[in-house]
């Protein structure tokens with residue numbers, strides 16, 4: 001496909017998303033209907049669509065309207081693309097620009113690419129960093145790997161990755177974390193990934209897991225395990241523990257035994273955990289506002305009602321998980337959100353209602369720290 005044809009395809013896919021279709025679904029529908037497209041075309045289209053969604057409102061302002069075409073015209077202006085060569089109307093290229101599209105009168109400053117209803121919450125949570133974090137959310141997220149330190153040395157793993165065409169850089173503060181600087185699309189097919197040397201895991205959840213005090217013999221439960229990212233990270237840090245994983249939807253843990261097997265770790269699946277555990281991790285469902293670089297359509301789909309529902313679910317999970325914690329043990333609450341309602345306010349509410357717990361630790365990371373937005377609070381049971 002020509003660059004112009006890719007832009008025309010992005011216009012169609014974006015129109016579907018703006019009409020309510022989830023981004024992944026709209027991209028899949030396009031792929032199925034476009035058998036002529038190669039993997040390079042699909043990757044380029046995905047980049048165009050996700051890039052436009054991250055900067056939806058600023059591109060709409062630059063491109064003359066909130067439509068697939070407006071976003072792609074805005075993108076062409078912002079990226080300095082040769083407009084006359086793209087908007088030709090010939091073959092599969094999009095129609096020529098109108099005079100208004102060719103000379104946009106965009107607002108200065110451009111919109112901050114936050115949903116209007118959320119802006120006050122965002123600023124309350126992030127204070128002086130609010131604008132910089134909103135700006136950071138408009139960029140592509142870096143890819144981070146977690147080296148399985150239980151079995152491998154990070155420098156040797158970095159060399160093995162490089163031999164497969166994947167260049168990495170170590171995180172300055174965390175031995176397990178490697179940032180992929182080129183070859184990110186090769187990771188999932190690499191031998192290093194297949195053989196359990198590395199897992200795909202963002203820097204911030206790695207940092208959160210690294211903060212938790214672990215010791216041999218500890219009983220650990222990942223209460224909202226999903227694919228098991230936190231259980232695997234903890235087990236790799238201290239293989240001499242009994243690590244169990246639970247999820248209200250056990251099917252979400254389907255890949256966990258294979259992932260644990262690849263990493264040479266043992267994680268027991270628990271449908272009805274009874275406790276007590278020395279550490280219970282509650283990586284709760286959340287708005288994902290810290291990961292909007294990766295799922296930018298979620299930023300525009302979130303509503304106040306949905307956020308309120310999530311906050312209520314998180315509160316209930318905290319209460320359920322708390323009863324599984326042994327005296328002297330810890331409850332580690334995690335979200336990939338930056339919003340106060342899901343983070344600090346949730347923890348303050350829990351502590352006020354549960355005097356048997358005290359706060360041990362609380363930390364928020366934002367994209368300005370190198371990874372996704374992420375929150376952890378460790379609560380210690382008396």
Ligand SMILES: C[S@@+](CC[C@H](N)C(=O)[O-])C[C@H]1O[C@@H](n2cnc3c(N)ncnc32)[C@H](O)[C@@H]1O
Pocket residue numbers: 223224225226227228229230246247248249252283284285286317
């Ligand atoms: C943020 S995801 C977990 C991601 C996972 N920890 C990881 O690192 O890959 C939240 C998970 O919580 C689960 N969940 C939702 N409500 C729950 C509940 N009441 N009890 C336990 N798990 C729940 C969901 O099924 C989902 O898999």
